[in-house]
Amino acid sequence: MANDAALRTSLLWLAAVILMVGLFTHSPKKMVATYVLGALGIGALLLPDWDYFDRDYSRWPYPVTADERASLLSHGSAFTRFASSPLRLIAYGAIYGYALHKWWEYVSK
Template sequence: MANDAVLRTCLVCLGALVLVIGLYTYSFKKMFATYVYGILGIAGILLPDWEFFDRDFSQWVYPMSADTDSTQPPRSKRFRIYPMRVILYTMIYSFGLYKWWMYVFNT
């Protein structure tokens, strides 16, 4: 990861959210569920900046060659938005957020 400040900020925000959930629900299990869901969410959003995942979605199932072509200009570190990636992330995180919300606030 090129920028550790983003990771630190996300982890601090997650810690604050876990504390708020703990104060609101008085439940260690719900705090733990919030922490686990938050860590998975942070990892799922920040880790795909790796070169392997920074390809078209259809190429994810194929191995990536270890050769780096020095004649090509260096690839931008900017996160590229591919429609299938956005759709996949939206579906997974929406379902996970819904299940987390139902567990924390309705149980």
């Protein structure tokens, strides 16, 4: 991961959300559910090497060469490449929207 600050910030926000869930619900089970959902969400968004996955599918079994890395970096930042893929944004929006909806139903009971 190129930006460790984003991971640290996300984990701090997750800790704050877990604390708030604990204070308002007094339920360790709901705190654990919040931790698991948040950790999986953060891991799925921030940990993958997007430069690696932005290559052709046939090249995934092989390491990234210096030429591939240079060509990927010349296209702009990883965030702009991530944001320019509407199918990826739709899929993440649907998956995370559903997960947050189910989490909210569970926590708000």
